[in-house]
């Protein structure tokens with residue numbers, strides 16, 4: 441049986457027989473959303489109280505070392521089953537969903553969230569699951585279990601960026617590299633986030649180019665990799681890699697108090713234009729200006745991004 445068909449049966453089964461998943465996926469149907477229209481794109485705010493555990497997750501070393509890892513098999517609920525992928529990963533149903541189909545793809549080993557050496561697996565997953573977008577949150581860019589390697593996946597088109605990208609690439613992007621099998625673009629500044637897009641039919645060439653670009657991204661001395669979120673999908677012929685270089689884990693609004701606080705902790709999904717707000721008050725009060733400000737803070741600064749673009753173009 442094809443993996444996608446297996447996953448389809450598996451998710452139906454899990455959301456029928458596992459009470460936590462059943463309830464949370466049923467609740468998703470009545471979830472509240474707000475649309476914010478910008479110039480040529482939109483941001484959708486989603487009020488999702490179940491995500492508080494992720495948005496407010498303490499990801500510092502001490503907090504992580506003091507809690508049992510919820511992605512290790514030994515600590516997972518008995519009802520949570522998995523499907524093997526190439527003997528390296530187990531595909532699970534995420535019990536706190538953002539999308540109607542939300543998977544967590546967990547490495548078998550308890551090893552830290554680290555992108556190096558994982559891109560080929562990500563491309564293979566996208567190819568095996570062409571109805572899904574696979575995403576990676578860096579250890580300081582939204583991963584709530586930075587101690588256990590994992591990807592996530594959601595059904596294609598669930599994030600605004602996926603629906604807007606074709607138009608944006610035509611009207612509002614800069615072509616940095618054009619090879620017979622691969623193109624690299626950078627989205628214009630007006631997109632609020634910094635975004636590099638690679639489209640390729642050649643897996644080897646794509647891997648080399650992504651690795652080259654990652655080397656150009658600035659990295660904090662104490663970190664093991666540049667701060668980033670990565671989205672990958674496959675359309676039957678071509679892979680698409682969306683790379684969001686980051687500046688900060690969380691915006692200043694996250695740390696404020698009282699009315700001034702907005703509990704939004706940007707990860708891949710937020711960078712993709714779907715802003716998850718676990719608190720009702722934030723969902724109600726957040727404005728276009730807040731969203732623009734939050735994206736600006738957590739995205740790589742203009743100067744570094746311009747430098748990287750110039751290097752990609754000239755290489």
Ligand SMILES: [Zn+2]
Pocket residue numbers: 509510511512513549550551587588
């Ligand atoms: Zn673990």
